[in-house]
Amino acid sequence: MFNVVRNEPAPTSLAGKRKYDSEDVWDALKKVFHKKCYICETSAPLEINVEHFVPHKGDEDLKYDWNNLYLSCGRCNNIKLTKFDDLLDCCDPDIDVVRAIKHKPPLTPYARKLQIEAQSDDDKTKLTAELLNRVFNSEHTQNKAYTASSLRRKVYDQYNLLLKQLNKYYEPLALPDEKDIAVERIKLLLTPSSPYSAFISWCILEDEELGPMLHDCIGIG
Ligand SMILES: [Zn+2]
Numbered sequence: 001m002f003n004v005v006r007n008e009p010a011p012t013s014l015a016g017k018r019k020y021d022s023e024d025v026w027d028a029l030k031k032v033f034h035k036k037c038y039i040c041e042t043s044a045p046l047e048i049n050v051e052h053f054v055p056h057k058g059d060e061d062l063k064y065d066w067n068n069l070y071l072s073c074g075r076c077n078n079i080k081l082t083k084f085d086d087l088l089d090c091c092d093p094d095i096d097v098v099r100a101i102k103h104k105p106p107l108t109p110y111a112r113k114l115q116i117e118a119q120s121d122d123d124k125t126k127l128t129a130e131l132l133n134r135v136f137n138s139e140h141t142q143n144k145a146y147t148a149s150s151l152r153r154k155v156y157d158q159y160n161l162l163l164k165q166l167n168k169y170y171e172p173l174a175l176p177d178e179k180d181i182a183v184e185r186i187k188l189l190l191t192p193s194s195p196y197s198a199f200i201s202w203c204i205l206e207d208e209e210l211g212p213m214l215h216d217c218i219g220i221g
Pocket residue numbers: 037038039040041042072073074075076077
């Protein structure tokens with residue numbers, strides 16, 4: 001999960017209260033969420049939905065409220081359903097959703113599990129971690145186990161991009177310029193527009209040297 005800055009005004013079509021997923025809503029959501037699912041951080045997934053963060057249950061105000069519309073992939077939307085309706089809000093500028101939940105990438109491409117761990121004991125954080133655990137580690141059905149495995153593989157591929165830059169940065173003969181370039185590339189992997197940025201963030205957060213150096217590039221700083 002990553003922090004989303006909702007810096008687009010409410011799309012005008014919402015005022016009519018007839019449709020919550022008109023083209024202007026899609027356009028604004030794609031910008032704000034960087035075309036990523038807010039839950040799993042997959043970029044441009046094959047199936048994507050305009051989701052109501054708080055289920056509207058027929059409430060017209062919630063149904064057409066710009067601040068209640070989120071972008072989620074079909075798979076996460078299906079896993080979330082109504083059970084997970086009190087999650088940490090990635091659009092709340094006061095909640096650092098990256099630091100709230102530990103995300104560790106798989107160590108090998110087909111590792112059976114990756115680590116998701118709530119960093120505090122409150123209900124919202126625990127429920128959000130439970131949802132993320134299902135998203136990335138689910139074995140509830142054959143279908144979910146299969147798709148979770150390919151999702152972990154994608155996280156690994158992104159982690160592998162980080163490993164390449166870490167090796168360049170920590171190479172014993174690395175020149176200052178080469179280290180700088182590696183750091184700039186790591187910053188790209190940490191930006192909210194990059195897929196699986198929470199996993200990359202946690203690798204850096206736990207690095208003695210790069211953690212303090214890149215502190216401000218992670219979450220809401
Ligand atoms: Zn997703």
